[in-house]
Amino acid sequence: MPIPTPHINGIGAATPDHDIHHAFIGWAAEQLSDPRERGVFARMAERAGIDHRWSVLPRGADGGSPINPGGFYARGMPPTSARMQLYANAAPRLAVQAVANLPEPPDPADVTHLVVASCTGFTAPGLDQLIARELGLDGSIERTLVGFMGCYGAVTALRNAYHIVRSEPGARVLVISAELSTxxxxPDDTLEPLLAMLLFGDGAAAAVVSAEPEGLAMDRQFAATLPESEELIQWHVGDTGFAMHLSGEVPGRIGEALASPEFRSAVCNGTSPDAVDSWAVHGGGRSILDAVEKGLGIAPDALAISRAILREKGNMSSATLMFALERVLQGRPVEQGVAIAFGPGLAAEGFGYRSA
Structure with a gap:
């Protein structure tokens, strides 16, 4: 019996309706006492390629941002426990909204496996169980929770679905990524951490993966960890939430890796980047996308989808790549596509795809 080809049959995406991007810029500028640093931050915010970032955080008492009176951050930095309580309530709701936004939401009775990726919260019962209950999935469904892998978590989740379908041709896998970065x-008054926080927003995406030949056929999987790079991206659980460390060296290291013939060959399946007619790249930031474009030597418009997602939503950690793939599904047919994301390690994870 031939091994079936897994397909991403459809993707649905959801963001909250509270835009916090410009409120954050104002707050962050106030944290910097050095006028020169405030000027640098203002220039970087202007050049970030981000117009909006959306948050599950409720508006303040006056309808304003989370840092205004009555907002979540109005009285200082809440403890991790308060943040996790909000995560346990809001993440399943946003995930369920993403499922409802699928072009053809699956009948709960038809879903055989659930794979959930998230790195912005912890709860038990896990997010997978909370989502399964909200969706009315059978209690016997096989569940996998991909946690704390960062921005390439959706690749890992989709890879799990890929292998499930290859081993169980009748499987119908629901893959969900839900991230509440905001x-x-x-609390910080230094430039680099504030620039890292400038990038992140909230979002969730859901995909159905099966052997049914509709949507995007998934093929080769690839992964690579850059040597001596583990200090570049870090995500620490602290007393006031999770603290991100994102080094300014990350774009340069990614660009160097993609310029390497060996790594470039792995990404492009042994062909030239010019042979790839569709790119779904995790929009980790404008400088990341610039580094990918330069490292691969591809045309300026090759990453148009990824730049549009970054502009409209910001970096939603693992969900970002699935937002890009949703746009790919809505566009022209693809002969040879590449999905790739970068995260802690410093690691790159991805897969090839083509239209069914």
Whole structure:
């Protein structure tokens, strides 16, 4: 019996309706006492390629941002426990909204496996169980929770679905990525951490993966960890939420890796980047996308989808790549596509795809 080809049949995406991007810029500027640093931050915010970032955090008493009176951060930095309580309530709701936004939401009785990726919260029962209950999935469904892997978590979740379908041709896998990055605002008065926080927003995406030949066929999987890079991206659980460390060296290291013939060959399946007619790249930031474009030597418009997602939503950690793949599904047919994301390690994870 031939091994079936897994397909991403459809993707649904959801973001909250509270835009916190410009409120954060104002707050962050106030944290910097050095006028020169405030000027640098203002220039970087202007060049970030981000217009909006959305948050599950409720508006303040006056309808304003989470840092205004009555907002979540109005009285200082809440403890991790308060942030996790909000995560346990809001993450399943946003995930269920993403499932409802699928072009054809699956009948709960038809779903055989659930794979959930998230790195912005912890709860037990796990997010997978909370989502399964909200969706009315059978209690016997096989569940996998991909946790704390960062921005390439969706690749890992989709890879799990890929292998499930290859081993069980009748499987119908629901893959969900749900990230609430705005729960983790940190008290800081230094430039680099504030620039890292400038990037992140909330979002969730859901995909159905099966052997049914509709949507995007998934093929080769690839992964690589850059040597001596483990200090570049870190995500620490602290007393006031999760603290992100994102080194300014990350774009350069990614660009160097992609310029390497060996790594470039792995990404492009042994062909030239020019042979790839569709790119779904995790929009980790404008400088990340610039580094990918330069490292691969691809045309300026090759990453148009990823830049649009970054502009409209910011970096939603693992969910970002699935937002890009949703746009790919809505566009022209693909002969040879590449999905790739970067995260802690410093690691790159991805897979090839083509239209069914």
């Amino acid at each position: 729960l983790h605002l940190q």
